[in-house]
Amino acid sequence: MKELDPLLHSQLRLAVMSILMNVDEADFVYLKEKTSSTAGNLSVQLDKLFAAGYISVEKSFVGKKTRTLCKVTAKGREAFEQYVEDLKKLLKIS
């Protein structure tokens, strides 16, 4: 049986990736609202996605406020698509 990518098989990380797959760029605040997660949890999970090379994270200032912008990378996109494939197979949705 095919292993599901453990990095993606997490509620919050999967939700984040799903958003980024469709939106192509989103900031911390937006992701937090959309996923209704806590800031702490989101911060940790974004770090993990970043460490895996699945997303890019860019911190900038908008006026005087910090802004954390996330984008899915090519590697992340590929991993997500593979995950969906694996899941379909597992669930026999195909």
Place this chain on the structure above:
Amino acid sequence: MKELDPLLHSQLRLAVMSILMNVDEADFVYLKEKTSSTAGNLSVQLDKLFAAGYISVEKSFVGKKTRTLCKVTAKGREAFEQYVEDLKKLLKIS
């Protein structure tokens, strides 16, 4: 964002449920082989699925050997289908 049923959002439990959805009855040994899990892990996860009322577990003797037969219950079937729906929405598979 819809919460994914945490009882099903686990690699091994999901695999077990997926098998039971298609096979309708399977014993411990079969599930162990199909999922390539360890006996300990499988035992624990089957307990959880049973405790949730998602599967029925029947222990019997075949000759002199014990046999643990699992079936998905109506509740389990429903939960699984709901989970797949939720996942599709989350992944925007449609």
Place this chain on the structure above:
DNA sequence: TAATTTGGTTTATAAAATAAACTGTATTAC
């Protein structure tokens, strides 16, 4: 009859997810 296999369960450990507490800057209220 001693060692191994089968079919598991129980307990211990490792890894995750989540929450709580904290930081620094900015804004608002008095």
Place this chain on the structure above:
DNA sequence: GTAATACAGTTTATTTTATAAACCAAATTA
């Protein structure tokens, strides 16, 4: 002007989960 609140996060601690390791009883094989 300064005390209090809010914003945008990060870090650390706690809880929950998953997994692995150790164990058990009965049966089989050497």
